[in-house]
Amino acid sequence: MTTQLEDKSQQQTGRRPNAPNTLGADIAASLVVFLVAVPLCVGVAVASGVPVELGIVTGIVGGLVVGLLPGSSLQVSGPAAGLTVLVASAVAQHGLGMLGIIVLGAGLVQILLGVSRLGTWFRAISPSVVQGMLAGIGLVLILGQIYPVGGLEQPSTTAEKFGGLGELAVAMVTTPQGLAGVGLAVAALLIATAWKKFAPAAVSLVPGALIAVVVTSAATALLALPVKKIEVGSLLSSLNPPALTDFGAINVAVLGSILTFALIASAESLFSAAAVDRMHDGPKTQYNKELVAQGVGNSVCGVFGALPMTAVIVRSSANVQAGAKTKLSRVLHGFWLLLFVVALPGLLAFIPTAVLAALLIQAGWKLLEIQAVARLVREHRSEAFVLVLTAVTIVATDLLIGTLTGLAVAVVKTAIEVSRLSVNAQHSEDRVHVELGGNATFLRLPRLLDHLEKLPTGKHVHLDLSTVRHLDRACHQAVENWVAEHRRNNGSVDVAMPAKAG
Numbered sequence: 001m002t003t004q005l006e007d008k009s010q011q012q013t014g015r016r017p018n019a020p021n022t023l024g025a026d027i028a029a030s031l032v033v034f035l036v037a038v039p040l041c042v043g044v045a046v047a048s049g050v051p052v053e054l055g056i057v058t059g060i061v062g063g064l065v066v067g068l069l070p071g072s073s074l075q076v077s078g079p080a081a082g083l084t085v086l087v088a089s090a091v092a093q094h095g096l097g098m099l100g101i102i103v104l105g106a107g108l109v110q111i112l113l114g115v116s117r118l119g120t121w122f123r124a125i126s127p128s129v130v131q132g133m134l135a136g137i138g139l140v141l142i143l144g145q146i147y148p149v150g151g152l153e154q155p156s157t158t159a160e161k162f163g164g165l166g167e168l169a170v171a172m173v174t175t176p177q178g179l180a181g182v183g184l185a186v187a188a189l190l191i192a193t194a195w196k197k198f199a200p201a202a203v204s205l206v207p208g209a210l211i212a213v214v215v216t217s218a219a220t221a222l223l224a225l226p227v228k229k230i231e232v233g234s235l236l237s238s239l240n241p242p243a244l245t246d247f248g249a250i251n252v253a254v255l256g257s258i259l260t261f262a263l264i265a266s267a268e269s270l271f272s273a274a275a276v277d278r279m280h281d282g283p284k285t286q287y288n289k290e291l292v293a294q295g296v297g298n299s300v301c302g303v304f305g306a307l308p309m310t311a312v313i314v315r316s317s318a319n320v321q322a323g324a325k326t327k328l329s330r331v332l333h334g335f336w337l338l339l340f341v342v343a344l345p346g347l348l349a350f351i352p353t354a355v356l357a358a359l360l361i362q363a364g365w366k367l368l369e370i371q372a373v374a375r376l377v378r379e380h381r382s383e384a385f386v387l388v389l390t391a392v393t394i395v396a397t398d399l400l401i402g403t404l405t406g407l408a409v410a411v412v413k414t415a416i417e418v419s420r421l422s423v424n425a426q427h428s429e430d431r432v433h434v435e436l437g438g439n440a441t442f443l444r445l446p447r448l449l450d451h452l453e454k455l456p457t458g459k460h461v462h463l464d465l466s467t468v469r470h471l472d473r474a475c476h477q478a479v480e481n482w483v484a485e486h487r488r489n490n491g492s493v494d495v496a497m498p499a500k501a502g
Contacts, residue, residue, distance in 0.1 A: 022325035022326055022328070023328070025323045025324065025325050025329075026324055026325055026326055026328040026329040026332065027328075027329075027332060028205075028322060028323065029319055029322035029323050029324035029325075029329040030324075030328070030329040030330070030331075030332030030333045030335075030336065031332075031333075031336065032205050032206070032207070032318055032319070032322040033076055033315050033318055033319045033322065033324075033329065033330065033333040034332075034333045034336035034337060034340070035206060035207050035210045036207045036209065036210070036314065036315050036318045037059050037076075037078055037315055037333060037337060038210065038337070038340065039209050039210060039213050039351075039356065039359060040078070040079070040081070040209075040312075040314065040315070040359075040363075041055040041056050041058065041059040041078060041079055041337070042055055042056070042230060042348060042351065042356060043055075043081075043356035043357075043359055043360050044079040044080065044081055044083075044084055044307065044360070045079065045307060046148075046230065046353060046356055046357075047081070047084040047088070047141065047144065047145060047356075047357075047360050048079075048083075048084045048087035048088050048091070048307060049087070049088045049091050049092070049154075050087065050091060050096060050099070050307060051233065051238045051240075052230055052231070052232055052238075052348060053232070053233060053234075053235050053238035053239075053341070054238060054239075054240065054304075054305065054306045054307050055079045055306075055307050056235070056337060056341045057235070057238075057239065057301070057304055057306040057307075058078055058079040058301050058306045058307040058308070058309050059078040059079060059333075059334065059337045060334045060337045060338045060341075061297055061300050061301050061304070061306065061309065061334070062076065062077035062078040062079075062297055062309050062330075062334060063076070063077075063078075063330055063331055063332070063333045063334015063335065063337060064331060064334040064335065064338070065296060065297050065300050065334075066293050066294065066296065066297035066309070066330075067327055067330040067331035067333075067334055068327070068331055069289075069292070069293035069296060069297075070286065070289045070293065071273075071285060071286055071287075071289040071290030071291070071292070071293040071294075072273050072276065072277075072285040072286075072290050072293075072311070073282055073283050073326060073327045074276060074279075074280055074282065074316065074319055074320050074324050074327070074329070074330070075269075075272060075273055075276045075285065075290070075311045075316045075319075075330070076311065076312060076315035076316045076318075076319050076330045076333065077269070077294065077297055077309050077310065077311050077312065077330075078309055078310075078312050078315060079307040079308070079309060079312075080265075080268060080309070080310040080312050081137075081141060081360055081363040081364065081367070082134060082137045082264075082268055082310065082367065083261075083264065083265065083268075083307070083308055083310065084137075084141060084144075084360075085137055085140045085141065085144075085394075085398075085399055086257075086260065086261060086264060086308075086399050087099070087307060087308065088144075089398060089399070090102055090257050090261075092156055093253065093257075094253070094254060094257065096240060096305075097240065097242070097243070097246055097305075098242075098246060098249065098254060099240065099305060099307075100240055100241055100242035100246070100302045100303065100304070100305035100306075101242045101246050101247065101249075101250065101254065101258075101302065102254060102257045102258050102261055102302070102308075103261065103298050103299075103301050103302035103305075103306070103307070103308045104242065104298070104299055104301075104302025104303060105254075105255075105258035105261075105262075105302070106258050106259075106261035106262040106265060106295075106298050106302070106308060107262075107294075107295045107296065107297065107298030107299030107300075107301070107302055108295065108299060109258060109259065109262035109295070110262050110265070110266055110291055110292070110294050110295030110298060111291075111292050111295035111296065111299070112295075113262070113266065113291055113295075114288045114289065114290075114291030114292035114293075114294075114295060115288075115292060117288050118288075118291075119266075119270060119287035119288040119289075119290065119291035120287045120288065125267060125407070126383075126386065126406075126407070126410040126414075127383075128376070128380075128383040128384070128386040128387040128390075128406075128410065129386060129387075129390055129403065129406040129407055129410050130267065130271055131369065131372065131373070131376075131387050132386060132387035132388065132389070132390025132391045132394075132402075132406050133264075133267075133390055133391075133394065133399070133402070133403050133406065134367045134368075134369070135367060135368050135369065135373065135387065135390075135391040136390060136391035136392070136393070136394025136395055136399070136402050137364070137367055137394065137399065138363075138364040138365065138366070138367030138368045139364070139368070139391060139394075139395050140158070140364075140394065140395055141360055141361070141363065141364035141367070142361050142364040142365065143158070143161045143162070143395075144161060145357040145358075145360045145361045145364065146168065146357070146361065147161070147164070147168060147357075148181070148228070148353045148354055148356075148357035149172070149181045149182060149185045149354045149357045149358060149361070150168045150169075150171045150172040150177075150178045150181055150182065151171055151172075151175060151177030151178045151180075151181045151227065151228070151354070152164070152167070152168055152171055152178075158395060158396065176226045177226050177227055177228070180220075180225040180226055180227045180354075181227050181352070181354035182354075184216045184219070184220065184225070184227065184352055184354045184355050184358070185354050185355065185357065185358035185361075186358075187212075187215070187216055187219070188212040188213070188215075188216050188355045188358045188359065189212070189358050189359075189361075189362060191208065191211055191212040191215055191216070192208035192209050192211070192212040192359070192362065193208070194208075195208030195211050195212070196208045205321075205322055207318065209359050212355065212358075212359070213351055213355055213356075213359075216352065216355045217350040217351050217352065217355065218350075220350070220352050221350055225352070227352045227353070227354055228352065228353045228354075229349055229350065229351060229352055229353065230348050230349055230350075230351045230352075230353060230356070231349070232345050232346065232348045232349045234345075235341050235342065235345070239304050239305055239306070240304070240305025240306070241303055241304060241305050242302070242303075242305060256400070260399065260400045261298075261308055264399065264403070265294065265298065265308055265309070265310045266291055266294065268310040268311070269290065269291070269294045269310045269311040270285075270287055270290065270291065270311075272310070272311040272312065272313045272316060273285040273287065273290055273311060275313055275316075275317075276311075276313070276316045276317070276320065279317060279320045279321075280320050282325070290311070294309070294310065294311065297309050314363070315333075319333075373387060373388075382413055382417075385409075385413075386406055386409050386410050386413060387406075389405065389406060389409055390402055390403065390405065390406030390409075393405045393406070415441075415443060416443055418439060419438075419439045419440075419441040419443040419444050420438045420439060420444075421436065421437070421438040421439060421440050421441075421444040421447060421448060422436065422437040422438050423435075423436055423447070423448065423451040424436075424437075425451065425455070427456075430459060430460060431459060431460040431461070431462065432455055432456065432459055432460070432461045432462070433461075433462045433464065434451070434452075434455070434461060434462065434463050434464065435464045435467070436448075436463075436464065436465050436467070436468050437467045437468060438468065438469065439468070439469050439470045440465070440468050440470065440471045440472065440475040441470065441472045441474070441475065442472060442474035442475065444475070445474055445475055445478055448475060448478060448479075449478055449482070452478075452479075452482045453482070455486070457486065457489040457490070457491055458489065458490050458491050459491055460491065460492045460493070460494075461486060461491060461492070461493045461494075462493075462494055462496075463479070463483070463493060463494070463495045463496070464496045465479070465495065465496060465497050465498055466496045466497070466498060467498075468498045469498075470498075471497075471498050479495070483495060
C-alpha cells in the first residue's frame with residue numbers, strides 16, 4: 001500500500017524518488033557567474049574599443065538566448081578576451097557601424113556549419129595551432145593593455161605599440177595618471193591573486209577579480225586619484241543595429257572578417273566545450289548543436305550591434321566549480337546582468353580603466369600558458385615550433401594570417417612526418433638487396449633518388465618495395481625510370497612491388 005501511494009505521489013509531482021533539488025545550487029552558481037561576468041564584459045568591451053554597454057548586451061544574450069538552447073548544459077557564453085584583437089581590428093578597419101553586420105554574418109555561418117554537422121571537425125585542428133593562436137592573442141592583449149595602465153591611449157597598430165613603449169615607461173613613473181594607474185593595477189593583481197589563495201571558505205566563491213575591482217574603485221574614489229574611469233551611457237541608446245544601407249557596404253574585406261570571426265569564435269567555443277566536459281560528470285556537449293546555439297547567439301548580437309560571443313572557459317569553469325547542475329544557472333546569470341545594467345548602471349562609472357586593463361593583462365598571461373609551452377619544447381619540438389610560429393605571426397601581422405600560417409605549417413609538418421621512408425641496402429659480391437619501407441611519396445622523392453643513384457652500376461639489384469605502405473605516382477615513375485637507366489648501364493634489376501601501388 002505504501003509503495004502504491006509513493007508511486008502515485010511521484011506521478012502527481014513528476015519527480016523521481018531521491019531526485020536532487022538543483023534549484024538552489026543553480027541560483028547560487030548563477031550569482032557567482034554573474035559576479036565573474038561583470039568585470040569581464042566591461043573589460044572586453046573597453047579593450048575592443050566599443051561602448052561598455054555592448055559588452056554587457058553580449059553577456060545578456062549569452063545567458064538568456066544561448067543559455068536556453070541545446071548543445072552544452074554548463075558552458076557559459078559571452079564576450080571573450082580572445083576576440084578583443086579581432087574586434088578592435090575590425091572596428092578600426094570598417095567602423096563601428098559594420099560591427100553588427102560582421103557579427104550577424106559570423107552567426108549565420110556558424111549556424112550553417114552546425115546544421116551541416118561540421119562542428120566535430122573543429123576538434124581535428126592541431127592543438128599546437130590553437131595553443132599558438134591563444135598565445136598570440138595573449139601577447140597582443142598584454143601589449144595593448146599596458147597602455148591604459150600607464151594612462152595613455154592604446155596605439156592602433158602593433159608597430160606603434162612596440163614603438164611607444166619608451167614613452168609609456170616614462171609616463172608610468174613621471175605622470176600622476178601613470179603612477180596612480182600602475183599602483184591600482186598592481187594592487188588589483190595582488191588582491192585577485194591573494195583572494196584566490198587566502199579567502200575564507202565562507203566567501204571563497206566570490207571571484208577575486210570582483211573583490212579587486214571593488215577595493216580599487218573605492219580607493220580611487222576616496223583618494224580622488226587622477227585616473228580615467230569607465231564611461232557609461234544608456235543601454236538602449238548604446239545599441240548599434242545595422243542599417244539597411246550598411247548591407248550595401250559589404251565587400252571582400254568584410255566577408256573575410258565575417259569568415260574569420262566565425263571560424264575563430266567556433267574553434268574557441270568548441271575547444272572550451274571539450275575542456276568543460278572534463279570538469280563535470282553531467283551530459284556532454286553535442287558539438288553541432290552547440291555550434292548552432294553559438295550561431296544563434298551571435299546573430300542576435302549582430303542585430304543589436306553588440307560584441308561577438310564565444311563560450312568562455314573562465315565563466316564556464318566558475319559555473320562548474322560553483323556547483324551548477326543544469327543550464328538554469330547560465331540563464332539566470334544573463335538575467336542578473338540585465339537587472340544590474342538596468343538598476344545600477346552608475347556603479348560602472350566608478351571603475352578605473354587601469355584596473356580593468358590589469359585584469360585583462362592577467363587574462364592574456366593565462367592565455368600564454370608558459371608552463372605548457374615549456375613542456376612542449378622539451379617533449380615535442382616540432383609542435384612547439386608550430387605554436388611559436390603561429391603566435392609570433394599573429395603578433396607581427398594579424399589573427400587570420402597568423403592562424404592560417406600555423407595551420408599550413410602544421411599540415412606540411414604532418415605530411416612530412418607521415419611520409420617517413422626507410423631505405424636499407426645490403427651489398428654482396430655480385431648483387432645488392434635494397435629494401436624500402438614506410439610511405440614513398442613525392443616529399444621523400446629526393447631521398448629515394450639519392451639512395452638509388454648511389455647503387456653501383458653493372459650489378460644485379462633486387463629492389464624490394466613489398467613492405468611499402470603507400471607508393472605515389474611520383475615515386476613509382478622515379479623507380480621505373482631508374483630501373484630503365486640501370487639496365488641501360490648493363491645492370492639487371494628485379495622489383496617486388498607493393499600489393500597496391502599508389
